[in-house]
Amino acid sequence: MATIVTDVAGKLRNLKLSQNDGVLAVFEATMNAIHAIEDRKCHNGKVTITLKRAKEKSVIGDNGLVAPIQSIEIKDNGIGFDENNFKSFLKSESTYKAARGGKGVGRFTWLKVFDYVIVESTYLEQIGEFKMRIFRFENSDNPISSETIEDAPAEEVGTIIKLCGINSEYINSFPIHLENIADQVISHHLVSFVDKSCPEFVIVDEDFDGNSIQLNLNKRFQNDFLIDTDADSFVLENIAFEVAFVRLKALNLTADHKLFLCANDRVVTTDELKKYFPDMYKPVYNTESGLYYNLYVLVKSVYLDHNVNNERTQFILPEKEGAAKSYLISLEEIRNLTVESIYNFLEPDINSIRKEKLDHIQDYVLREAPQYRSLLKFQKHIDKVKPGLSSDKLDLELHKIKNKISEEAKKQLNGILKIDEPLSDPDRIEEYKKNFSDVVAKVNAVGQTDLADYVIHRKLILSLFEKILSKKENGEYEYESQVHNLLFPMKNDSESIDYNHQNLWIIDEKLSYHKFLASDLPLHENKQGKDGSRPDILVGFDKPVAYIDKKSSVYSSMVIVEFKRPMRNYYSANQDPVQQVINYVEEIQDGKAFDPAGRPINVTKNCKFFAYIICDITDKIQSSLRRYSFQKTADEAGYFHFNTEMNVYFEVISYDKMLMDSQQRNQILFDKLGIKYS
Known part of the structure; x- marks a missing residue:
């Protein structure tokens, strides 16, 4: 009695096959049928798949209840289970079909998915003598049983594989409709169907009474x-890698473009092409045929044949380049070159889609997002943007492109910097120059984008x-708190707010380059000073010296900013802005002021104080300024005064003047960027 030389139960336990992949067991049988026909050198090869259904309709289908599939028969007119094939069948992980990529485990998927298998096969024993071999294959201590060998007529050469009873683990995910199974067979054996020598494939849907x-x-x-194909x-x-392009008629407006990586003439992995070509969000129109099509791309190579798992569900290759030194090539590298090949193939058909998308992106950049103008020359990245995006989503995609270009530049730059040997080879010198120019272009583009972002930020802040x-x-x-928070958030200091979150440049660009700043924080360590002294903004500067310990810094100049509510026309005695500034200066000069960390604010003997009083110059303010002998500025839009005794320079700036001056200072930036201030 013949038997399999392996522990079948252990083999099935170690066989990894997800619940959604149960139909692969059928594909293993159909691929064996194709190989059997090839081995017989049969020019009229035929494979028939018969779905045998139960009597009762108990499964919910697309159009109501359908009868479940009880068994599936795969019939071929190939070489049959002769002695060589049968010996290979009995040997686990046989290398008999290794040249075709056979792993010697395909038949075990039958028992993984189905309860048992009946094999009926007619083959040539010797010249003029034909035999029929019948046996049962199951998961038991005796996996091969009920074997018989009988004489058979020659016209019946071939094999019938009967896969009986779908296991409960796979029954709920197994396809039930004839068309669905048919299309899955076509997709899995796409390499064979594209080949003109493909055997005839027929699928039969047979009910319990034999109607089909x-x-x-x-x-x-x-x-x-x-x-067509190309x-x-x-x-x-x-x-070497071979790429086959298969254009399939689009049955609707839903995109179904796919990239298949194949091994041993079988599809192993499937990717959506729109992941690499966002322009392919719908079927592509071919001008020559006048038809919309979906593109299937199949990649074959001996390298892929040799690096696929036993179940042929995935490749045993690193996903990313450089992830594993033991492999020459990663899946990422294979896909990248395949994508280049696809791009060249598709170019005539997707030019119109791409042009429409590029026009949309350019229009958005010119009208709404000029900061991204320098990115438009990076065609490879722009091509990956999906067409028809809203402004918000397009802005997000362009921001991602900027970050991607920045990452590429850093990676290339690190590679250039690692070159330590002299470049004597002319080809290497040219390559070095090219790489360096590429890095510079990317760095400049990212820099221009960042600068443009900041200019637009200024425009928005002024608005x-x-x-x-x-x-x-x-x-x-x-x-005034609204103005205050816009320029520098209240209750914060220079340690808690970074440069990008303050807008002191509206008053004076130099204020951004301070050493110490407190915004609406008490001058006194115990929080109590003259009238609860708390200047709106206090800024400290020091002279450049060899070394200054932060904890013992001595400030040579300080700026005090005081805000008043727009159009305010009433001030009590203790709310007079000039007097408030004088009080702050006195406390600092007397050594009674502390920074937010509780350290004393030390100033030099001749420390210069600059005071900005930001307010609308109402009648009440003008009256107060006259008492302190303030003079009008040359443009008569503000007032100034120098208190020689306290070494304080005062400048009173109206909100209108501060806004207008800042607009004028930044207008050249807006003009260069092509945006209008309104």
Whole structure:
């Protein structure tokens, strides 16, 4: 009695096959059928798949209840289970079909998914003598049973594999509709269907009473799917890869473009092409045929044949380049060169889609986001943007491109900096120059984008500032706290707020380059000073010296900023802004002021104080300024005064003047960027 030389139960336990992959067991049988036909050198090869259904309709289908599939038969007119094939079948992980990529484990998927298998095979024993071998294959201590060998007529050469009873683990995910199974067979064996020598494939759907309907898969593929095919190839690390392009008729407006990596003439992994080509978000129109199509791309190579797992569900290759030194080539490298090949193939058909998308992106950049203008020359990245995006989503994609270019530049620059040997080879010198120029272009583009981002930020801040100064619907004006928080957030200091979150440049660009700043924080360590002294903004500067300990810094100049509510026209005695500034200066000069960390604010004997009083110059303010002998500025839009006794220079700036001056200072930046201030 013949038997398999392996522990079948252990083999099945170690076989990894997900619940959604149960149909692969059928594909293993159909691929064996193709190989059997090839081995017989049969020019009229035929594979028939018969779905045998139960009597009762108990499974919910697309159009109501359908009868479940009880068994599946795969019949071929190939060479049959002769002695060589049968010996290979009995040996676990046989290398008999290694040249075709056979792993010697495919038949175990039958028992993983189905309860048992019946094999009936007629073969040539010797010239003029034919035999029929019948046996049962199951998961038991005696996996091969009920074996018989009988004489058989020659016209019946071939094999029938009966896969009986779908296991409960796979039954719920197993396809139930004839068309669905047919299309999955076509997709899995796409390499064979594209080949003109493909055997005839027929799938039969048979009910319990023997009534049936059938589909010819070759005709279905040729008439309902295929438009045409084309081919290309590329070489990686001296290993050849073949690329087949298959244009399939689009049955609707849903994109179904796919990239298949194949091993041993079988599809192993499937990727959506729109992941690499966002322009392919719908079927592509071919001007020559006048048809919309979906593109299937198949990649074959001996390298892929040798690096696939036993179940042929994934490749045993690193995903990313450089992830594993033991492999020459990663899947990422294979896909990248395949994508280049696809790009060249598709170019005539997707030019119109790409042009429409590029026009949309350029229009958005010119009208709304000029900071991204320098990125438009990086065509490879722009091509990956999906067409038809809204402004918000497009902005996000362009920001991602900027970051991607920055990462590429850093990686290239690190590679250039690692070159330590002299460059004597002219080719290497040219390559070095090219790489260096590429890095410079990327760094410049990212820098221009960052600068443009900041210029636009300034434009938006000035627009917001102008809005804050406007009268509200209720006829009142915003409190000074709104202006204060816009320029520098209240209750914060220079340690808690970074450069990008303060807008002191509206007052004076130099204020951004301070050593110490406190915003609406008490001058006194115990929080109590003259009238609760708390200047709106206090800024400290020091002279450049060899070394200054931060904890014992002595400031040579200080700036005090005091805000008043827009259009405020009433001030009590202790709210007079000039007097408030004088009080602050006195406390600092007397050594009674502390920074937010609780350290004393030490100033030099001749420390210069600059005081900005930001307010609307109302009648009340003008009256106060006259008492302190303030003079009008040359443009008569503000006032100034120098208190020689306290070494304080005062400048009173109206909100209108501060806004106008800042607009004028930044207008050249807006002009260069091509944006208008309004």
